[in-house]
Amino acid sequence: MTTDNKLKPLREQIDSIDAQILALLNQRARVAQEVGHVKAETSAPVFRPEREAQVLRSMADRNPGPLVAHDVQTIFREIMSACRALEKRVTVAYLGPVGTFSEQAVYQQFGRAVDAIACTSIDEVFRAAEAGTADFGVVPVENSSEGVINRTLDLLLQTTLAISGEISIPVHLSLMTRSGTLDGITQICAHSQALAQSQVWLNMNTPTIARQAVASNGEAARMASDDPQVAAVAGEIAGEKYNLQVVNAHIQDDPHNRTRFAIIGRLHTTPSGKDQTSLVLSVPNKPGAVYNLLAPLAANDVSMTRFESRPARMGTWEYYFYVDVEGHAQDAKVARALDELKTNAAFFKLLGSYPASL
Numbered sequence: 001m002t003t004d005n006k007l008k009p010l011r012e013q014i015d016s017i018d019a020q021i022l023a024l025l026n027q028r029a030r031v032a033q034e035v036g037h038v039k040a041e042t043s044a045p046v047f048r049p050e051r052e053a054q055v056l057r058s059m060a061d062r063n064p065g066p067l068v069a070h071d072v073q074t075i076f077r078e079i080m081s082a083c084r085a086l087e088k089r090v091t092v093a094y095l096g097p098v099g100t101f102s103e104q105a106v107y108q109q110f111g112r113a114v115d116a117i118a119c120t121s122i123d124e125v126f127r128a129a130e131a132g133t134a135d136f137g138v139v140p141v142e143n144s145s146e147g148v149i150n151r152t153l154d155l156l157l158q159t160t161l162a163i164s165g166e167i168s169i170p171v172h173l174s175l176m177t178r179s180g181t182l183d184g185i186t187q188i189c190a191h192s193q194a195l196a197q198s199q200v201w202l203n204m205n206t207p208t209i210a211r212q213a214v215a216s217n218g219e220a221a222r223m224a225s226d227d228p229q230v231a232a233v234a235g236e237i238a239g240e241k242y243n244l245q246v247v248n249a250h251i252q253d254d255p256h257n258r259t260r261f262a263i264i265g266r267l268h269t270t271p272s273g274k275d276q277t278s279l280v281l282s283v284p285n286k287p288g289a290v291y292n293l294l295a296p297l298a299a300n301d302v303s304m305t306r307f308e309s310r311p312a313r314m315g316t317w318e319y320y321f322y323v324d325v326e327g328h329a330q331d332a333k334v335a336r337a338l339d340e341l342k343t344n345a346a347f348f349k350l351l352g353s354y355p356a357s358l
């Protein structure tokens with residue numbers, strides 16, 4: 001039997017299964033539309049991150065294979081995105097331009113059926129979400145090799161918005177040009193963080209080519225597409241957007257390099273069963289103050305997953321502490337710990353509780 005003859009019945013099986021999947025997807029979509037009508041009656045929020053996290057966790061837990069759990073989640077992320085868009089298309093502001101890791105984070109969290117709005121600064125993302133021009137904003141919080149994004153932490157302190165989710169994405173950087181070679185290249189452009197994250201590779205392999213920090217990796221890719229003398233260090237989606245060819249993939253110094261993003265919005269996410277809570281604290285500058293400040297966490301059996309300090313630029317307190325703990329602010333033991341923290345702290349701000357990233 002020829003290959004085609006062997007494939008024919010298998011493809012007929014796939015066609016028939018696809019028809020069933022299509023019917024089921026539309027059945028699901030019609031139920032989501034009904035959910036949309038119920039929500040519209042009470043102006044309830046369309047995007048429910050805790051529910052989406054539960055669906056994704058349950059799909060990974062129940063997945064019998066051979067599909068791998070992560071791929072099943074990617075598929076269901078898009079199914080939910082498309083269903084949600086039938087209720088209302090969510091608008092999400094992010095730090096642009098197109099092709100940045102922030103844009104990738106938007107799609108990783110919300111799926112493709114969103115209106116993603118590229119902003120020129122982190123401040124503008126906060127403004128868009130605060131003013132309601134966007135339903136949500138996505139801002140970078142921390143890079144695993146270069147540390148925190150100070151502007152985001154400063155703005156989180158002031159904003160009236162809450163953190164309603166967290167996204168962590170692997171950051172793979174590639175060196176890209178129009179031609180796919182370094183012939184005639186006089187300048188390598190990228191965001192300062194991307195240049196810093198690939199400096200070992202660049203020092204070793206392109207020591208004589210000048211480096212230029214620009215506003216974003218997306219901007220670097222755009223410049224490289226305009227100018228045959230410019231190479232960009234950026235993620236490959238930025239390269240694809242601007243038709244660049246890869247000279248070298250994965251040039252970042254740390255192969256496990258990741259960036260965490262926060263979703264900010266007016267929504268206060270309800271418990272999903274596996275959550276995280278972010279807060280900012282400050283204490284008077286006295287011996288033992290930080291130790292005493294955090295004692296309620298241990299006393300109430302609440303784990304701290306992150307502790308970051310940032311100098312206060314004004315006022316009486318020396319430092320702001322950005323703390324993440326396991327659990328939701330509505331969980332009894334977290335609620336107790338937070339109440340006690342509040343009484344010890346000179347400054348206390350709950351940034352939000354949201355599903356722990358998948």
Ligand SMILES: C=C(O[C@@H]1C=C(C(=O)O)C=C[C@H]1O)C(=O)O
Nearest residue numbers: 032035046047048051080083084
């Ligand atoms: C359907 C709903 O609305 C949205 C879409 C979801 C889905 O497709 O499963 C889940 C949560 C919401 O973001 C819902 O709230 O249940």
